Amino acid sequence: MGRLATRGDGRKSARQEVMAGILVFLAVVGAPLAIFGYERAVRPALAAPNEFHIVIRIFEDGGFQPSYLEVRRGDRVRIKLTSYDVTHSFQLLDFGIDTGPIFPGTSRVVEFVADRAGTFPFQCNVRCSALHRNMVGQLVVKP
Known part of the structure; x- marks a missing residue:
């Protein structure tokens, strides 16, 4: 392997000092930011176990994803609902929730x-496809 070029008096060149500074900066600041950014972007559910993001597509393309939610009695629940294809809705009538239409490319947030405790069904209330009646899911509230 080659040796680093040095001046005649044994000091590194200015270019090498700048490169070393950049590498130190990336190691100290860049790596933690990259890891933190990955966690927030790819695994957002880790931050709050009672926060859910439900993607809504016609039943033929997956319906509610996820269609099963589980929380504990007394938990504050936050659900972000995003429609990607056609107009949908979200009804969780046992908790008095009816979002009305959620248009394609938009989101709604419900909190309650x-x-x-119990098992509570939720459904889409906008006829969205031939298999609309299958657009259902469950909220399970553990004691």
Whole structure:
């Protein structure tokens, strides 16, 4: 392997000092930012276990994703709903939630307290495809 070029008096050149400074900066600042950014972008559910993002597509393309949510009684629940293909809606009538239409490319956020235990169905209330009646899911509230 080659040796680093040095001046005649044994000091590194200015270019080498700049490169070393950049590498130190990237190691100290860049790596943690890259890791933190990855965690926030790819694994956002880790931040808050009672926050969910439901992607809504026609049933033939997956329906509610996820279609099963589980929380504990007394939890504050936050659900972000995003429609990607046609107009949908989200009804969780046992908790008084009816979003109305969620248009393609838009999102709605609902928040509520899961104040009673049980299994509660949710569904789409906008006829969105031939298999619209299958656009259902479950919220399970553990005691």
